[in-house]
Structures are given as structure tokens and as C-alpha cells.
Amino acid sequence: MFKLATVLAFLAAIASVVSAEVYFEERFDDGWRDRWTKSSWKTSEGQDGDFELTRGKWYGDADADRGIQTSADARFYALSADMGETITNEGKSLVLQFSAKHEQKLDCGGGYVKLLPSTTDASAFGGDTPYAVMFGPDICGYATRRVHVILTDSKGTNQLVKKTIPCETDELTHVYTLRLHANNTYEVLIDNEEKERGSLEEDFEFLPPKTIADPEATKPEDWDDRATIPDESDVKPEGYDDVPPTVADPEASKPEDWDDDEDGDWEPPMIDNPEYKGAWEQKTIDNPAYKGAWAAPEIPNPAYNADDAAELYKFSDLRYVGFELWQVTAGTIFDNVLVTDDAAYAARFAEETWGASKEGERAMYEAHAAEKAKEEEAARAKAEEEAAADKALEEEEEEEEEEEEDYDEDATAPATPKDEL
Numbered sequence: 257m258f259k260l261a262t263v264l265a266f267l268a269a270i271a272s273v274v275s276a277e278v279y280f281e282e283r284f285d286d287g288w289r290d291r292w293t294k295s296s297w298k299t300s301e302g303q304d305g306d307f308e309l310t311r312g313k314w315y316g317d318a319d320a321d322r323g324i325q326t327s328a329d330a331r332f333y334a335l336s337a338d339m340g341e342t343i344t345n346e347g348k349s350l351v352l353q354f355s356a357k358h359e360q361k362l363d364c365g366g367g368y369v370k371l372l373p374s375t376t377d378a379s380a381f382g383g384d385t386p387y388a389v390m391f392g393p394d395i396c397g398y399a400t401r402r403v404h405v406i407l408t409d410s411k412g413t414n415q416l417v418k419k420t421i422p423c424e425t426d427e428l429t430h431v432y433t434l435r436l437h438a439n440n441t442y443e444v445l446i447d448n449e450e451k452e453r454g455s456l457e458e459d460f461e462f463l464p465p466k467t468i469a470d471p472e473a474t475k476p477e478d479w480d481d482r483a484t485i486p487d488e489s490d491v492k493p494e495g496y497d498d499v500p501p502t503v504a505d506p507e508a509s510k511p512e513d514w515d516d517d518e519d520g521d522w523e524p525p526m527i528d529n530p531e532y533k534g535a536w537e538q539k540t541i542d543n544p545a546y547k548g549a550w551a552a553p554e555i556p557n558p559a560y561n562a563d564d565a566a567e568l569y570k571f572s573d574l575r576y577v578g579f580e581l582w583q584v585t586a587g588t589i590f591d592n593v594l595v596t597d598d599a600a601y602a603a604r605f606a607e608e609t610w611g612a613s614k615e616g617e618r619a620m621y622e623a624h625a626a627e628k629a630k631e632e633e634a635a636r637a638k639a640e641e642e643a644a645a646d647k648a649l650e651e652e653e654e655e656e657e658e659e660e661e662d663y664d665e666d667a668t669a670p671a672t673p674k675d676e677l
């Protein structure tokens with residue numbers, strides 16, 4: 257019995273390994289252009305951009321770390337690769353993974369990939385081409401710095417994850433991983449570390465809400481929603497209203513030169529009455545019968561169908577992987593694109609590529625940054641020196657001019673007084 261269980265467990269382990277499928281894996285090397293198609297989108301306007309194979313300015317492995325880089329500023333990039341077969345993730349996980357390195361310190365632009373259906377025309381692929389999944393970082397100023405997860409629903413509507421998932425903004429390589437699971441959950445990882453997870457139903461707006469406020473419900477007659485009521489024990493003091501708001505100024509007196517015949521009867525000016533306390537207002541007290549604000553009770557939403565929630569994760573027509581981007585400042589390097597059903601494989605793949613290179617890349621980046629800082633410091637010092645030299649020269653010239661002026665004054669001064677001295 258023990259043996260059988262062991263054998264079964266062993267078989268199950270084998271089966272899970274064997275069933276793992278890698279649909280697409282692109283590490284980018286010299287042959288990459290044979291596998292990827294540049295779209296003609298925006299070419300007639302001269303606004304298309306080319307990707308160039310490069311390891312960039314800092315890297316860990318000169319060969320393995322080559323990837324494709326956006327090469328010109330303010331261009332549209334549209335490039336796709338055929339996965340070779342149309343895939344479905346039915347009953348399985350779907351893992352989409354790639355790395356992005358914003359060497360230019362991206363100011364504004366996309367850094368994401370798309371999964372596209374078999375109906376895609378690679379030569380016309382562009383911003384309006386329908387896609388199934390869009391995933392990856394997007395940066396624009398300080399306002400947009402997030403990882404997009406957009407899943408297209410069965411009606412063709414792009415559903416953006418409601419949670420804000422921050423992306424990396426530095427100049428180093430980072431691996432972005434999206435996992436969609438058959439139990440309608442998802443996970444987002446950056447550098448193999450989980451950053452977000454959740455339910456597709458709750459974190460996206462695929463479906464109408466489960467409940468709605470009952471449109472038939474009305475507020476009951478006896479529902480008291482007054483938080484406070486007048487204090488009936490508070491009565492207006494007798495004579496309160498007899499105090500006028502203004503009175504004749506008692507300090508005023510009729511001017512000496514007042515002529516009753518010409519000026520009419522003199523009347524003292526009116527001033528605010530210090531006794532006057534404003535219109536009387538009855539005090540209020542908390543209403544003991546207060547029931548709170550009335551709200552219609554929630555009822556099940558007739559437009560909500562629980563069956564619709566069962567396969568939110570499912571895409572039955574995935575065929576192309578594409579980059580469709582616009583960047584203000586170009587320079588992002590993409591590498592190691594992977595589409596698989598196996599999260600463990602993807603994690604290993606990330607470790608073997610990005611993981612193996614990250615220390616070397618960082619060291620090179622830091623050396624580069626230090627060199628740049630030194631150059632900037634030298635340039636600053638030189639500029640300062642030059643400014644000081646200029647200033648010295650100016651002062652010298654000014655002195656000379658002054659001397660000349662003195663001389664001129666001497667020469668043109670009236671002859672007499674000075675001569676007398």
C-alpha cells in the first residue's frame with residue numbers, strides 16, 4: 257500500500273512536469289528578426305520606430321542580456337511574433353512574463369506586451385488592434401507609474417485591473433510576471449516577488465454587481481430621518497421681540513447750525529442696539545426617534561449571472577505576442593519573453609536570466625553612474641574655473657578702462673584750474 261502511494265505520487269509529479277507547456281520563449285539573439293514582424297502601422301506618416309538588438313550600457317552577460325530596444329524618441333512601435341499555434345488556457349494557468357530595462361530613465365511611455373488572437377494581421381498590428389491581454393509597466397511623469405493588467409472580456413471590452421500596482425521606475429532590468437489561474441484568480445510578480453493577487457471577479461469589472469439597491473423599495477411613512485429636532489422646552493423669553501435691532505444714538509446732539517426751517521426736523525442717527533441678540537431661535541436636541549438615513553435594501557441583481565463568473569480567466573484564442581508602444585524618450589530594452597502554463601518554470605526562467613545577471617548589471621550601472629557623476633563634477637569645476645577667469649579678465653579690463661577714463665579726464669579737463677594747482 258505504502259509503495260503504491262509512493263508510486264502514484266511519483267507518477268503525479270511526472271505527469272505535472274510532463275504536462276507543463278512552454279508556448280513561447282524568446283531570449284533575443286541575432287536571429288530575432290526572423291521571428292518578429294514589424295507592422296507597417298504609422299510608417300506612411302514616418303512616425304514608426306525600430307527596435308534594435310543591444311545589451312545596452314549596463315548588463316550582466318554581454319551575450320545573454322541582449323534584448324530589443326526602442327531606438328528613436330516619440331515614435332510608435334508595433335512588433336509581433338507568432339507563437340506557432342493557437343493556444344487556450346482552458347483549465348490551466350497562463351503565465352506571461354518578460355523583462356524591461358528603462359535605460360533612458362523613461363519619462364513617459366509604455367513598457368508592456370500584448371497577447372493577440374489568431375485573427376491578428378501582423379503587418380497592420382497597431383494601437384487599435386484587438387488584443388486579449390495587455391500586461392506590463394506604464395510610466396508618464398509622476399501621475400502614471402503602474403503595472404497594467406488589462407483583460408478583454410467576452411464582449412470585447414478591455415477590463416483594467418481596479419487596483420493600482422506600482423511599477424519599477426529605475427534604470428535596471430526588472431521581470432514582470434502575470435499569472436492567470438483557472439480558479440479565476442491572478443497574481444502579478446516583479447522580479448519573482450508577488451506584488452498583487454486577487455480574484456478576477458472582484459478586481460475587474462467583468463460582471464455587473466451581485467446586488468443592487470431595490471428599486472421597488474420606498475421609505476416607510478414612519479421612518480424618522482431627522483438627526484435633531486426642536487427643543488420644545490426652550491421657549492422664547494417674554495418681550496424678546498420688543499428689543500429693536502437699532503436705536504437712536506444717545507450721544508448725538510443736534511448741530512449748532514441746524515436750521516429746522518431749511519434742514520427739516522433733526523433726527524439722531526441710528527446705531528446698532530447693544531441689547532439686541534438677533535432673531536430668536538429655538539434650541540435643537542438629538543432626536544430620540546432618529547433611525548438614520550434611509551437606504552433601499554440590497555437585493556440580488558437580476559442582471560448578474562453567477563455562471564458568467566466561472567470562466568473569466570479563459571482565453572480560447574491566443575496566437576501572437578506583440579509590443580505596441582509609444583515612448584517620449586526611447587531606450588527601453590525588452591528581453592526574455594515567455595508564455596507558458598507553468599508558474600514554476602517561469603520563476604526558474606526568470607532566475608536563470610534576470611537573476612543570473614542582476615548583480616553584474618547593477619555593478620556596471622553603478623560604475624557608469626559614478627563615472628557620469630565624475631564627468632559632471634569635472635565639467636562643473638571647469639565651468640567654474642572659466643567663469644572665474646572671465647571675471648578676472650573683466651575686472652582687469654574695467655580697471656584699465658577706468659585708468660583710461662582718468663587719463664582722458666586729465667587730457668580733456670579745462671586747462672586753467674589744474675594748471676594753477
Ligand SMILES: *[C@@H]1O[C@H](CO)[C@@H](O)[C@H](O)[C@H]1NC(C)=O
Nearest residue numbers: 349436437438439440441442
Ligand atoms: C488558484 O489556483 C492557483 C494555481 O493552482 C493557486 O496557486 C491558488 O492558491 C488558487 N487560489 C485559490 C483562492 O484557490
